[in-house]
Amino acid sequence: MTPPARPSRSLLRLLLTAYRPQLKGAVLLAALSMLAAVLEVSGITVLVLLGKITADGKTAYTGSVGWLQYPITLSLSQLVAFGIGTVILRLALQLWASWVEARLASDYTRQQRNRLFRRFIESSWESKSDVRSADLQNMLTLNVDYAVSVLSSLSGGISALGNVLVLLTSAMVLNPVFALGIIVTAVLLSLVLRPLSAWAKRAIHRYHDANIIYSREVTQAVMMAREIEVFHVGGEVKQQVEETVERTCKEQHASVLTQKLLVPLYQNFVMLMGFAGLALAAVSGVPHVEILGIVVLILLRISSYTQALQSVYHHAVGKSVFLDALAAAERKHTVGAYRPGTAEVAQIVDLRFDQVSFAYKPETPVLAELSFAIERGETIGVVGASGAGKSTLIKLLLGLHSPQQGQILINGVPLRELSRDSWCRRVAYVPQEPHLISSSVEANIRFYRPDIGLPAIEESARLAYMHDTIAALPKGYQTDLGVQGGELSGGQRQRI
Ligand SMILES: Nc1ncnc2c1ncn2[C@@H]1O[C@H](COP(=O)(O)OP(=O)(O)OP(=O)(O)O)[C@@H](O)[C@H]1O
Numbered sequence: 089m090t091p092p093a094r095p096s097r098s099l100l101r102l103l104l105t106a107y108r109p110q111l112k113g114a115v116l117l118a119a120l121s122m123l124a125a126v127l128e129v130s131g132i133t134v135l136v137l138l139g140k141i142t143a144d145g146k147t148a149y150t151g152s153v154g155w156l157q158y159p160i161t162l163s164l165s166q167l168v169a170f171g172i173g174t175v176i177l178r179l180a181l182q183l184w185a186s187w188v189e190a191r192l193a194s195d196y197t198r199q200q201r202n203r204l205f206r207r208f209i210e211s212s213w214e215s216k217s218d219v220r221s222a223d224l225q226n227m228l229t230l231n232v233d234y235a236v237s238v239l240s241s242l243s244g245g246i247s248a249l250g251n252v253l254v255l256l257t258s259a260m261v262l263n264p265v266f267a268l269g270i271i272v273t274a275v276l277l278s279l280v281l282r283p284l285s286a287w288a289k290r291a292i293h294r295y296h297d298a299n300i301i302y303s304r305e306v307t308q309a310v311m312m313a314r315e316i317e318v319f320h321v322g323g324e325v326k327q328q329v330e331e332t333v334e335r336t337c338k339e340q341h342a343s344v345l346t347q348k349l350l351v352p353l354y355q356n357f358v359m360l361m362g363f364a365g366l367a368l369a370a371v372s373g374v375p376h377v378e379i380l381g382i383v384v385l386i387l388l389r390i391s392s393y394t395q396a397l398q399s400v401y402h403h404a405v406g407k408s409v410f411l412d413a414l415a416a417a418e419r420k421h422t423v424g425a426y427r428p429g430t431a432e433v434a435q436i437v438d439l440r441f442d443q444v445s446f447a448y449k450p451e452t453p454v455l456a457e458l459s460f461a462i463e464r465g466e467t468i469g470v471v472g473a474s475g476a477g478k479s480t481l482i483k484l485l486l487g488l489h490s491p492q493q494g495q496i497l498i499n500g501v502p503l504r505e506l507s508r509d510s511w512c513r514r515v516a517y518v519p520q521e522p523h524l525i526s527s528s529v530e531a532n533i534r535f536y537r538p539d540i541g542l543p544a545i546e547e548s549a550r551l552a553y554m555h556d557t558i559a560a561l562p563k564g565y566q567t568d569l570g571v572q573g574g575e576l577s578g579g580q581r582q583r584i
């Protein structure tokens with residue numbers, strides 16, 4: 089899993105930054121759910137009025153709804169038709185909202201994955217080499233998935249919020265005293281639950297931190313499987329991982345418990361307030377029983393929507409670590425963006441280091457005022473003590489790092505002024521630890537350069553004394569190295 093970063097910014101700002109491109113969709117979603125909520129209130133009203141005329145043995149409803157005191161008469165068939173109409177319309181709006189929600193999720197995944205991967209690919213070597221392979225992979229899969237789950241729950245939260253607002257407004261129209269009671273309940277509730285909420289938040293963070301350590305230990309155990317076998321330390325590794333599992337599970341227990349406790353506390357508190365409200369109404373006298381029925385139903389709906397809002401909040405808090413890590417990764421790769429030159433190089437005639445100095449950290453210089461020249465056709469070996477700077481020299485030559493002082497001149501042109509594409513076509517590099525892509529031998533030799541044809545690939549394989557070995561593989565140049573790369577020796581892999 090990705091860095092154990094704590095959200096450095098407030099949750100709201102974090103969410104707004106993470107989902108900025110999705111804001112338009114979110115606004116549409118809010119509008120749709122508020123319309124759906126208006127229809128829900130209408131549905132509830134029709135339901136109660138139908139109940140009232142059935143109980144009274146009448147065929148039409150006559151009366152006024154709310155403090156508007158506007159008298160209305162509605163026949164049974166009018167009420168039924170209106171009720172069915174609201175259901176159909178609400179269903180249509182909800183289906184539309186679901187489509188918007190799904191669209192938000194897939195749009196976010198596409199944008200986030202493409203943007204972060206593009207930043208990684210386009211960033212400088214300094215920035216790239218700092219990334220651990222499992223980290224970026226987790227970032228693009230796990231973190232993006234978590235971010236999508238937060239987005240989905242936020243979409244639900246937007247709908248819930250829209251519903252609460254409309255329901256509250258309706259309650260206000262129908263009976264201001266009751267509506268006020270609901271608002272007071274909500275404020276009291278948030279005050280009562282605040283300490284538990286904060287505790288839950290801390291528990292979620294501790295659980296995530298523990299999880300990250302656990303994930304690192306497992307990744308390490310898999311990567312070092314051979315060393316663990318050779319040094320016969322499996323027992324010790326197992327013990328260490330089990331201790332971490334124990335810590336993780338303790339934190340998980342606390343985090344799940346606090347979240348679960350919030351729900352019954354919430355529900356029963358609302359129930360209590362409901363009792364108090366109705367008792368108060370009974371004492372002070374209620375104008376119309378149907379109004380009371382509508383308001384109670386609205387109250388119940390509000391309570392389930394606010395409960396949904398609360399779980400959205402906890403979900404967002406719990407996953408904010410991952411959103412923060414995504415934002416941090418993007419910031420990091422933007423800083424390292426690579427700015428190549430434009431000069432072309434057709435043939436390397438002469439290569440010179442002119443007073444080149446380089447240090448990874450300012451206090452420890454690696455190369456100091458290094459000058460030398462290499463003529464075309466020369467073969468050079470670089471010899472030196474371990475840590476002397478041989479690999480660093482190669483990295484400068486490859487353009488992975490740039491010298492802090494002095495210049496690397498190709499035919500008299502500074503390396504940084506050359507087009508990256510042009511320079512890379514003149515350079516070959518065999519790393520000490522070769523990696524193969526999971527594709528055919530042909531694709532591995534071509535390595536994403538579509539203009540290199542099969543004859544050139546075979547020719548280079550002959551030059552590297554690999555042609556006969558490749559021809560002897562089950563499918564020759566088409567053999568999949570993802571499956572059979574393991575059958576090649578280290579030297580054979582290097583030569584591919
Ligand atoms: N990414 C890095 N960040 C900071 N310091 C580094 C980094 N890579 C190498 N160094 C330091 O720079 C110095 C030169 O390293 P370099 O890898 O060039 O040595 P080398 O000559 O190739 O050694 P070896 O023969 O052991 O491969 C070393 O002291 C090393 O500690």
Ligand SMILES: [Mg+2]
Nearest residue numbers: 475478479480
């Ligand atoms: Mg080296």
